[in-house]
Amino acid sequence: MCGNDAVSSGESGVLSVSPPKGVSIVIRRVRPDDVDAVTGLIYDLAEYEKARDECTVTPEQIRSALFGPEPSVFAHVAEEQDGTVVGVALWFRNFSTWDGVHGVYLEDLFVRPEHRGAGHGRALLAALARECVEHGYTRLSWSVLDWNEPSIGFYRSLGAVAQDEWTTFRLSGDALRELGT
Template identity: 65%
Template sequence: MIRNAVVEDVPSIVEMIRELAEYERALPEARATEEQLREALFGEQPAVFALIAEDDASLETVGFALWFRNFSTWKGTHGIYLEDLYVRPEHRGGGHGRALLTALARTAVERGYQRFEWSVLDWNEPSIGFYKSLGAVPMDEWTVHRLSGEALEALGRS
């Protein structure tokens, strides 16, 4: 079962974010707090949105998708950027990841969005294979660039 996240899901989402960061070999970088996530998802002006995957029988939270709207100047429409998709290892293969992606694709189609995008680590072959099986294509000509930490601070102060 896929549903919209509610404020009571925040502790579980933060826990799964840390599980994802550990899987991606980047646990020390996952510093978001429950308070920050609560504000981002449920504050006065929500900036991000989340879906929850629950086990149909136990109603246990087994995964989540956290996303936000982006905008294509070429298409002239919003799109969805999937920041995180995570299904707990013991629940993988049960269709939860596909159900989360299907729900997001449905949202994009219903709202007239032209794109649904996300990033995946180049070493994460299981995920890459799964995404390709859904018809997703890698954007090989594009490279993500990021400013953070000292470089962001320096440019922001200049």
């Protein structure tokens, strides 16, 4: 990804990006008509992460999470000039008990491989950083697989710092059901 992308904010949360390659990128909040594209990108991400068989999300679930009566997740998309959605950042608010304010947790960031290197990922992260700044949130956090060196290098190039002293835990499946019953 390029580090010299020019990012400017437009009306209604739309960011216009002019990367060095001359490709025009638009970053905007997700709309209901993007649900199928976003679901497809989630499946593409699962394939990239070698876990396609674990991905079972449906467009209806994504629509409900993003646009239901109480949205639990938010998203920005990257689109080409022709309106094709080529990238997504799905996120939710978290809360820091130490700072006493919200932050953004980036659940998924994915740009189709053929569109990487043109600034889409950087522009999506810039949009989330802008969300943080505009709302007074103190952090933007995410996880990355240990083997995903291209992404780790990209994140470090932006100034992100690995939180190596933390270990992520997860309860799921039978262990979750056993504890919850």
